[in-house]
Amino acid sequence: QQQVKQSPQSLIVQKGGIPIINCAYENTAFDYFPWYQQFPGKGPALLIAIRPDVSEKKEGRFTISFNKSAKQFSLHIMDSQPGDSATYFCAASSHGSGNTGKLIFGQGTTLQVKP
């Protein structure tokens, strides 16, 4: 129940395409859903995050769509660029009484954007 399942494992798109990465969870106590971006040789860095009280959040070319009833959320990258080529991780955590926000990460999606 603590798992976050992420798909696809890898993704190749042309420049300007809209890659979509999907995640699903079981634990209804999760109340924070971030996406992290990792470039080769670097640590993951927070890209964008959403809470379950909204269905969508946009930051620049990155959008999270959240479906609370289906327990799914996804990352869309509009007008993707070669510089977006990286590994993307979804994650989830709960911050209720006694919890301290331990992040549960998905398995990661390696995105390649071709010029």
Add this chain to the structure above:
Amino acid sequence: DAGVIQSPRHEVTEMGQEVTLRCKPISGHDYLFWYRQTMMRGLELLIYFNNNVPIDDSGMPEDRFSAKMPNASFSTLKIQPSEPRDSAVYFCASSPLRGRAYEQFFGPGTRLTVL
């Protein structure tokens, strides 16, 4: 701020040797996390601290692994004795208690190779 600092960046050792990984969190952050990243298992949380106190070490693979945080600005992850299956990238991350409390800031990682 310099961000989370990890040392060494690369470590090559022989099976049976003791390995010590070091981490300096961002000043003022109350949480510190140790992760391990491999192709097979993705990002795994090993242990995390709150105000220098270990909160959850359920991810520590076995007794060969130990972690300490003697003060707010320093933590170590020790593997003794090391085994080839410990080869991975180890990340340290820190997070503030308030404000954007849920964001974890990752260090650059230590790539460990056990021969």
